[in-house]
Structures are given as structure tokens and as C-alpha cells.
Amino acid sequence: MTATLVLGRRALREAVRQPDALFMTMFIPLFFLVVNTGQAAKIFPSGSTGFLKGQGYAAFQLPITLLLAASFGMAALFLVEEIEGGYFDKLRAIPIPRYAMVLGRLVAEGAKGILLSSVIVLLALPFGITIASGPLGFVLIIVLSALWGVVYAGFMQLIALKTRSAAATNSGGLIFFPLLFLTPNFVPRDLLTKPMEVAATVNPVTYLMEAMRSLILDDLDWAKILPGFGVVAALGVVMLVLNVRMIKHYD
């Protein structure tokens, strides 16, 4: 665990030294929040749209904004840089647990995720969005969003380890990107067309989105919240196992 924390501290220092990267990570998701809400708010007026539970359409869109922000992690690109520069080999020659090499950078992604999602939610509050589940709900939204950031960045690290190329890692990220949109991001799942509903149902990201949405629009509804955490936990374990395996067999 010590090695994970030592490497995590390094990754945090790195993030602090590149504040401009954080700005872009926040700008794009907020841009989509404004644009999507602007385009669809009239179609879904809060007074007559049941699934909004009395809130504006921006509250319904907030989860995709948070998931999008959490999916812009830099860990994989820093890893590729380290592989290309030879520092990754230097770390491999140190007797530290291989999981620490995976989790070190992800600690920083988690911390960044907490900061970013807190700022995004706090920025959204003055625009009429309320967190119906209260302060605990606020914390759960932030934690869920940060954990998703960690898992997503972990899968990107996997691509980086496999391809060892920045270009391939960037392209690889595009494979995961549609998962964010094969979800009930504009309307609830039961209002989707049948093929989209099937796609959303098998897409694990849907359960994260629905958990977050429930925390924003409803009181604490554990039947909707727990699947979101379950998905993150399951994907997190798969991500960690695959990464460790990849590093152990890295030649």
C-alpha cells in the first residue's frame, strides 16, 4: 500500500503542475451540458415532464456531464510517455507490487475526479439544479463519479500497456467513448426505441448514470444507487486484474 501512496503522490504533483489539463477536462463536459440543455429543454418542460420530478432538464443531463468529465483522465497518456521515455522500465526494476504501479496513477485520477465533479455540481446548483437526496446524495454522486474516472482511466492504461503508443491509446479511447452515449442520456430507458433500450440495458454505464440521476432527482433510492456502485466495483476488479497481468507479462 505504501508504494501505491508514494506513486499516487507523484501523480498528484504531476497533475498540480499541469492545471491547464484540468481546465479542458471541465470545459468540454460543461459545454455539452449547456448545449444539450439548450436544445432539449423546451421539448421537456419541467412542469409537464414526469421523469424530471419537478426539476429542469439540466438536472437530468448532469450525470452525463459528470461521467464525461471523469472520462478525460490523463493517466494513460502519462504512462505511454513513461514507457517511451524508459522510466516505466525503471519502475519495473523496483521490488514493488505490480498493483501499485497500476493504482499509483489512479489515486491521482480519483483525487482529480473528486475535485472536478465537486466543482461541476457546485457550478450547476445556482442554475436551479438541486440534489434531492441531500448532502449524503451529493457525496455519493461525487464518489461514484470519481470511481468511474478511476476505472475508465484504468482501462485506458490497459490500452497504453498493450499498444505502448500515444496515438493508439487515444484511438483506443474512442472505442470506449460510445459506451457513454449508448445510455438513456436524453430520456429515461423506457422511452428509448427498442434497439436503443436493449443496448442501454446491456451497457454497464447505464446503471452508473441511473444511479447518479436517481441521487439528483429522487430521495435516496438504494435499488437504483447500488447497481451503479456494483458496476464500478465489478469493472474495477476486472480492470485491476487485467492491468496487473499485463505488467507481469510485460516484456
Next chain:
Amino acid sequence: MTLTEMQAPAVRTEGLVKHYNGRDLTVEAVRGVDLEVRTGEIFGFLGPNGAGKSTTVRMLTTLLSITSGRAEVAGADVVRNPDEARRRIGVALQEAGLDPRQTGRELLVMHGELFGLSPSQAKERAQELLALVELESAADRVIKGYSGGMQRRLDLAAALVHEPDVLFLDEPTTGLDPASRLTVWEELRRINRHGTTVFLTTQYLEEADQLCDRIAIIDGGLIVREGTPAELKADLRRRRGGDQDPTLDEVFLDATGRTRERAAGEVQEVAAA
């Protein structure tokens, strides 16, 4: 370390083989290397480009899997007990592998902590090493701004954080100006005087001649000569006849079956020497 391990050679390999399996062909990079490096010596590992030097070093430092054969470093089997081997070795590879966004001091403290030192011990050790490699004035600057020579010296310092028994250096002076090269040589001698065995790969024959107690020459994945520089020169003189000892360049060319003309294309340093 047990008594048996203390008496063990610093590096021992038996029939070390590495094959790279491609889609259409298998490349035999190392084809059965037997080596024994004595504790406390500076051992030079020479060979032309593509001879198998770096591949051998990467296997010995646990960075590359071994196709067949055995390798032990400071008594630890690199396959069966890689973490033990990692604890006993320091590694500085061909390119100075450093994290460009950290300062020199941060990097050394971090390495100390990763090797199990407490934060205060790691800070103290970092300060000692910064003094050793004469980087105290640049210690709190980000590594990205270091010159090539400074990076190489910091890389060396990072490899020494945990006071390893065996230090592996893969072409540590390639690309350095003559002054920086001399500084690295001096540091290597000093490190060796403190009891660290040095396993050095180089293409600079003058470097091997100046620094190394014994050398091995690898070509085509096999060891073709092994001994002290004086022994290798004397051996060639005996076979060729004549009064004057040949140079190490001539030993190298003889061992690898190359002529100066061929060498000019393949091993620039040989032609320049």
C-alpha cells in the same frame, strides 16, 4: 544475505537464451550465454549493435522474460525470485529513464521510499546522492530542464538509492560529451571502490579498457571472448605474433570477425578509436 549468497558470484548465467517470436520468424537474440561476474569487479560487456548486450542486461534485471537457461544476480534467481533480485540490483538503461515532471530531489526521495526507506531516510539519502553526482544546485529544478549529462548522472544516482550489490549500466556514456563521460567514469570508479559490482555494457572500447577489470565480448548472441583486457590482448598477440600488444579495438575486431571497413558501418566507435 546468507553466507552462501555472499560467496556467490555477483552475476551467474547458464545457457541463457532469448528468442523473440515474430509472426513469420523467430529471432534468436541470445543463444546460450554463460557468464560469471565476480563480486566487486567492474565487468565490461561489449559487442556490436544487435549482438545481444541489451537483451542480456534486460534479462538479468528482470525486465525481459528468459526463453531458457538460468540467471542469478547477487545469489537471487531472476526468474524464481525476481523481487529479491530487484532489491539487490541497481539499473540504469541506455536512455536515462526519468520522470521529466519531477525535480531531481523528488525523484530520488520517491525511489528511496519505494525501496522501503522512511521519508526522512529517503530525504537524507537523496541529499547524499545529489552531492555524489554533483547535482545539488539543480536538485529542485524539474528534470525536463536538465542537460543530457545531468540526466545521466541523476539516473545513476536513482540506481544507487538502495545501495545495490550489483549495478547494471547499459551504455551509460553514449551521447555524452567527453567531459561528462569522464565525470561518469570517475563516479563509477568511486561507486566500485565502495564495494558495488558494476556490470557495464559499452560500445566504447577505450571506456572498457580504462574501467573494466574483466570483459566479455558477445557477438551473434554468443560470448566469443572473456578475460581481462591484458589477457585478451596478450592472447591475440600470441596468435598473431609480433612484439607489441594489440589494442582492445583489434581484439574486438578479431573476436567479432569484423574488419575496420565493415566496422565503420556497424560500430562507429571502433573506427573512430
